[in-house]
Amino acid sequence: MNDLKIKEAVENLIKTFLEAGRISLELRKKGLIKKIKSDNTPVSNGDLEVNRIVTQKLLELTPDIPIVSEETSHNKSNKNLNDFWLVDPIDGTYDYINNLEEFTINAGLIINRKAFAGLIYAPAKKRMFYTFGKGSSFELKGEKAERLDCSKKTEINNIKFVSYSNKLKPEIEKIHNKLRVTEYVRMKSSLKFCVVATGEFDGYVAEPRACEWDIAAGHAILENAGGTIMDFEGNNVLYGKENFKNPSLIIKRKNNLNE
Numbered sequence: 001m002n003d004l005k006i007k008e009a010v011e012n013l014i015k016t017f018l019e020a021g022r023i024s025l026e027l028r029k030k031g032l033i034k035k036i037k038s039d040n041t042p043v044s045n046g047d048l049e050v051n052r053i054v055t056q057k058l059l060e061l062t063p064d065i066p067i068v069s070e071e072t073s074h075n076k077s078n079k080n081l082n083d084f085w086l087v088d089p090i091d092g093t094y095d096y097i098n099n100l101e102e103f104t105i106n107a108g109l110i111i112n113r114k115a116f117a118g119l120i121y122a123p124a125k126k127r128m129f130y131t132f133g134k135g136s137s138f139e140l141k142g143e144k145a146e147r148l149d150c151s152k153k154t155e156i157n158n159i160k161f162v163s164y165s166n167k168l169k170p171e172i173e174k175i176h177n178k179l180r181v182t183e184y185v186r187m188k189s190s191l192k193f194c195v196v197a198t199g200e201f202d203g204y205v206a207e208p209r210a211c212e213w214d215i216a217a218g219h220a221i222l223e224n225a226g227g228t229i230m231d232f233e234g235n236n237v238l239y240g241k242e243n244f245k246n247p248s249l250i251i252k253r254k255n256n257l258n259e
Contacts, residue, residue, distance in 0.1 A: 013058075014140065055072075062085070068086050069086075081113075105121045115216050115219035117224075150226040160202050201253070211244045212239050
């Protein structure tokens with residue numbers, strides 16, 4: 001799949017994501033049907049409907065590229081995935097089912113096991129992000145696509161991070177101190193990657209947790225905007241690992257967080 005076809009696929013998916021977001025909010029307003037999955041995490045009819053909408057469009061646009069979604073078993077046993085889609089129809093299901101705003105719809109395109117392109121939509125916040133290659137990450141604002149370049153929007157010497165929790169684990173606190181983080185804000189879902197790509201925040205640190213579909217689209221959006229993503233040992237993050245489990249993550253807007 002060449003770069004032009006990837007660009008066309010991503011741009012054709014934007015309308016689908018906006019529509020899926022609208023439907024997710026409509027279903028929530030009507031009252032969601034909620035269940036607990038075998039891994040003790042929640043799922044709703046909204047998650048499943050968004051998954052149906054997004055995967056159907058992906059099959060239409062890129063029929064030869066396998067899809068791995070959080071909410072289905074398809075392709076999860078495939079040990080030889082190199083080029084594939086990773087879909088998380090609702091990242092931040094807790095926020096979704098509890099009428100909060102930070103949940104997102106996600107699809108990341110993996111090429112040669114690396115995050116190459118992707119889309120993230122936060123329906124309750126009406127924020128749509130997407131990328132189709134290096135230097136081509138955008139936030140859609142009305143009819144205009146605003147290019148993202150990780151330019152700092154916080155004050156100089158104010159190093160502002162997002163965090164999965166209000167209480168930092170010792171290992172994460174140690175990295176925060178090393179990076180001279182001055183404040184952090186709790187944020188759920190893949191929206192964390194997007195607000196670093198926009199420059200609203202400077203970074204994010206996480207121990208090994210969650211799965212590849214939680215981070216693939218955000219990884220592509222941030223890296224293509226100029227940010228960096230590595231594990232605690234300084235290794236690049238690759239996809240298609242056993243059980244699709246994430247490594248540790250250090251996400252930075254720039255290497256020099258004061259730039």
